[in-house]
Amino acid sequence: MRAAVLTEYNAPLQIREVPDPRPGPGDVLVRVMASGVNPLDIKIHRGEAAHAKMAPPAILGIDMAGVVEAVGPQVDEFQVGDEVFGMTGGVGGVAGSLAELAAVDARLIARKPRTLSMPQAAALPLGFITSWEGLVDRAGVAEGHRVLIHGGAGGVGYLAVQLALARGAQVFATGSPSSQEVIRQTGATAIDYTSTDVDQYVDRYTGGEGFDIVVDNVGGATLDASFAAVKRYTGRVLSALGWGTHSLAPLSFRGASYSGVFTLMPLLTGAHREHHGHILAHAAALAGDGALVPRLDSRSFALEDANSAHTVVENGTATGKVTVLPQL
Structure with a gap:
């Protein structure tokens, strides 16, 4: 061949x-x-x-x-x-x-x-499995949840938006100015991260409470922003790119939780x-x-x-x- x-x-x-x-x-x-x-x-x-x-x-x-x-x-x-x-x-x-x-x-x-x-x-496959392992396996996304997905027009984020919507969640997704229409077409509320900071969109869309689930598909500073956007006590931050050095203080002060997603593990280990x-x-x-x-x-x-x-x-x-x- x-x-x-x-x-x-x-x-x-x-x-x-x-x-x-x-x-x-x-x-x-x-x-x-x-x-x-x-x-x-x-x-x-x-x-x-x-x-x-x-x-x-x-x-x-x-x-x-x-x-x-x-x-x-x-x-x-x-x-x-x-x-x-x-x-x-x-x-x-x-x-x-x-x-x-x-x-x-x-x-x-x-x-x-x-x-x-x-x-x-x-x-x-890769994008959907990553989204499912985070949203469903780790966070149990369901009707009534307010979900924030960073990178909503990207390869993983675009599928994550659709999965969360299909399971009844209210979905918000960040993206660049050029990606706003793509995000809106999925049925999610689009957020331009270049013109709106974390505090602003948390106040606007959650009344300051924070999102039930925050999905990071970008890593770096975006994961740090996720810690500041999640709901107190019951909120869950998910990321497949949590490989850097991050301060957990913002997450800890909100009493929220973090879950990593490593989609390759079954391929690498043979298990599950x-x-x-x-x-x-x-x-x-x-x-x-x-x-x-x-x-x-x-x-x-x-x-x-x-x-x-x-x-x-x-x-x-x-x-x-x-x-x-x-x-x-």
Whole structure:
């Protein structure tokens, strides 16, 4: 098969012929129809994501959607011809989705929703799983909650907004001036963080009480702002980017709680992988009901264009999730 291979960090991916993967026990072989490109893929490409544990030579690509071509031993829930999607590799030394074929752990995938195209399905896994693990698993988002999502037009934030709305929450999302309309189109209340400070929007939208749940998709100073925006006593701050040094005083003085989200853990450890498959089944159900629609960049990239796709994401010029289509 053909694959885009990382031969050394921060060097162009090389299109090479490599042996076809074989599905082992518990695996399925998937013909990859679309590979989603995440900012984490770019960091791995540059050699800046040691926690992802991906050393050259390697096939990158964390998210994928495709068609089952073969089923390994001990797999009963999928059969040849099933359309599936998932967050299946590209970290932890497991070959990713920038290839024509991928052997993937069947616990990590779910059936693709019929309402979504392959590129749309490939745009969901990492962002939706991150959002679910924070909003549902950690914070129990539900009707009546006021939820603040930082970076509401971003790859994760855009899905988090839709998930929180689908579960009955009242949702507010921060973004730049250019992203305000995108946020409003999801049904959330848009907040321009460049012209409104934390105290102002906490007063305006919560009467000074703070938000029940604050989701940080930016990190750094935005996580610090989250500690100041959360509701006293019962509030919960969530972040997948809490890797810096932060003062917990603002959070402690509010008596609130913080939860970290490390979405890669099942891929890196092998534990609890079935939970990712279950989460994606929820994503498929929401998409089937029209409550979850990813935002895609309008450009199409073939496997030979994988470096261009990475450049678009790295430069921040994408207008939605970028996908590579290995079968083009």
